[in-house]
Amino acid sequence: MSDFIPVYEPTLYGNELKYATDAIKSTWISSLGKYIALFESGFAQFIGCKTGVAVCNGTAALHVALRGLDIGKGDEVIVPDLTFVATANVVKYCNADPVFVDVVKDTWQIDPVAIEKAITKKTKAIIVVHLYGHPAEMDAIMDIAKKHNLKVIEDAAEAHGAEYHGQKVGSIGDVGCFSFYGNKMITTGEGGIIVCNDSKLAERMRFLKDHAMDHDKRYYHPEIGFNYRMTNVQAAIGLGQLEHIEDAIDHKRKIAKLYNSMLEGIKGITLPPEKDGMKNTYWMYSILVGKEFGMTRDELGKKLQEMEIGTRPFFIPMHLLPPYKDDGKKFPNSALLGEQGLNLPSSAELTEKEIRKVCETIRGLAQ
Numbered sequence: 001m002s003d004f005i006p007v008y009e010p011t012l013y014g015n016e017l018k019y020a021t022d023a024i025k026s027t028w029i030s031s032l033g034k035y036i037a038l039f040e041s042g043f044a045q046f047i048g049c050k051t052g053v054a055v056c057n058g059t060a061a062l063h064v065a066l067r068g069l070d071i072g073k074g075d076e077v078i079v080p081d082l083t084f085v086a087t088a089n090v091v092k093y094c095n096a097d098p099v100f101v102d103v104v105k106d107t108w109q110i111d112p113v114a115i116e117k118a119i120t121k122k123t124k125a126i127i128v129v130h131l132y133g134h135p136a137e138m139d140a141i142m143d144i145a146k147k148h149n150l151k152v153i154e155d156a157a158e159a160h161g162a163e164y165h166g167q168k169v170g171s172i173g174d175v176g177c178f179s180f181y182g183n184k185m186i187t188t189g190e191g192g193i194i195v196c197n198d199s200k201l202a203e204r205m206r207f208l209k210d211h212a213m214d215h216d217k218r219y220y221h222p223e224i225g226f227n228y229r230m231t232n233v234q235a236a237i238g239l240g241q242l243e244h245i246e247d248a249i250d251h252k253r254k255i256a257k258l259y260n261s262m263l264e265g266i267k268g269i270t271l272p273p274e275k276d277g278m279k280n281t282y283w284m285y286s287i288l289v290g291k292e293f294g295m296t297r298d299e300l301g302k303k304l305q306e307m308e309i310g311t312r313p314f315f316i317p318m319h320l321l322p323p324y325k326d327d328g329k330k331f332p333n334s335a336l337l338g339e340q341g342l343n344l345p346s347s348a349e350l351t352e353k354e355i356r357k358v359c360e361t362i363r364g365l366a367q
Ligand SMILES: *Cc1c(COP(=O)(O)O)cnc(C)c1O
Pocket: 057, 058, 059, 060, 083, 084, 086, 087, 129, 155, 157, 158, 179, 180, 181, 190, 191, 192
């Protein structure tokens, strides 16, 4: 047995196996079957939305959401520079252009001031990302969207259950998109969902994810759709996970509290934000490794790996990736966070002893 502490491991609670077995025994193992509707309505209800449209992954959720909102050729979509690449790629999938903006240094989230500056005649939408589980500044963003008649897509792939002034993220914009990849707050193996309150839009997204086949005329496809369906077996796993989502969130918040108390006061280490009125779900417990720490983020990650502690660097900012290369001067905060950010082990099952080991190791390496 290795003592290695991985950066992430999914937690399975029990009913996943029971429901998946039931789905298999029923022979409804493809994309029809009772678990799809149960999971869709259960998750939508958890977020506080009327409808959920389950899809095969979080990227597909974003893609279908953009197409459902009629984002297409020549349109500009504002995207934070610091995010996972899928947020930007889906804009390209629609033949539209992502316009990157910087994030706020102390919350790590998309900067409303930068959004307003980036708006042009071509701007159609904003994709807000709630990075690492902390909500973005939704009031300011919704005000800007209203003023300029823009759609708001919440990429809440990392923020299941995070709250902005009592409201769950994903329920505030026009649509909320979630991922159920193996390392997300809850998982279906691979999977995603779009939640919204507009039943017409939900129907349109349902149509798009299923080859855009006409409701009344089989094999008549008035436009180009996708096969982005989730399977009944995935939804069965998802339902078992959903029954424990509050536990998962509670665990993450407890883990963050322990980390915060044990890492406090180490020179050069910045702890993750939680702004007043917001609930951070700490999907990945993350720190910044500043100059005063005495070694770089990458050096610290390497040392921890040698001591059997898994970590992950922050995402590389979009403006530094070959498909999106841009002048870095516009993104000083994103560049700094991309350089200094480190995700520490964040599994819901992490023990206090493991957290202590991580923190004492970091403290021991400090200058
Ligand atoms: C995980 C993630 C996605 C994509 O989800 P997949 O299910 O892996 O396709 C999109 N955006 C963000 C911010 C993510 O973290």
